[in-house]
Amino acid sequence: MYLKLFSSCKITLGAKNSIILDVQRDSYVSIPNTLFFVIKNLDSSSIESVRHDVDEEDKEVFDSYIVFLVKNEFGFITDKPNNFIYFDYEKIDIPSNNCIIEFSSSIVDYNTIVSQLETIKVQALHINTYSKIDLTQIEELLNPIFNNTSIKFVSLLLMYNRGIKENDLLKLGYNYPFLSQLFVYSSPFEKSVYGEFLNIHYTLEAQVSIKSCGQIKSDYFSCNDYLYSESHCFNSCLAGKISIDKYGNIKNCPSMTQSFGNIKETNLEEALNHKDFKKYWKLSKDQIEVCKDCEFRYICTDCRAYTELIHLDKEGLDVSKPLKCGYNPYTAEWEEWSTNPIKQNAIRYYGMEGAYD
Incomplete structure (x- = not known):
């Protein structure tokens, strides 16, 4: 008899622990590395033959692994493995x-920018606003997108405005079918509202800036098949991304320093075709120091804007671990990243001293 994993279940080896990822259930469980290697052996050998090779004192553990995999519906037993x-x-x-897009007064011709997004076939658009705007202004951001045939998904970051009723925000999802998420900061409460057409997430966080990005937490892991596949081949943050910061500078990510022109003089297609624009797109987690040994590397979104600034590869790319990650795959423990002595030079470099006290 053979044990086969269900097609929705993936395994990833880490330095100390491994995980089984179930992309159908959008979840994962941590497992010992011994179970990872048992599963790999079972991929090509029968349960009986693998068990035969296990030391006598470990056979009971082996049996418990089989029960665990079947009971939790990660795998099934068959006599026809082929x-x-x-x-x-x-x-x-x-x-x-x-x-x-970081929306600001520097974005002088928003409608033209939206038309350029269609030219480069942008499918997902996120707009950050850093001041309080009313419902009419929100609609002015969304109306031009109706004429864009490429954009399928839109999300907005908004400052809390007590003058806007929650029901009016939810109606936006009905009026603008491409609008899927609203993130509301500086809110007096923290909650998530899941409407029929639109989800709204309120946070107490008072200020949001480009330095807010890059947080690595288990709550942010995405256990889906697309990210799992993308993370094997590309950078899970930067691949396919183009941004306009609040000054109109065109970048891969608004938090990164390198600019490829300003939207007032350079169009998005020109910036996208710059020889250096895509230099990080194929830098996967398997090439990033520490991350390459982490069991979460295919469900974790990377950050190249803020790193530990320790490692460069032979091409001069920054392959350091993300600065705001406190996970240690060698001990399988989480810690507060901002107090780690290794990270202090980078924290000073980015001007983040005291920001996370």
């Missing part, structure tokens, strides 16, 4: 373009 071909991940093309 009927089931397991694919770990599918190789994907360059991810669809997505865009972040």
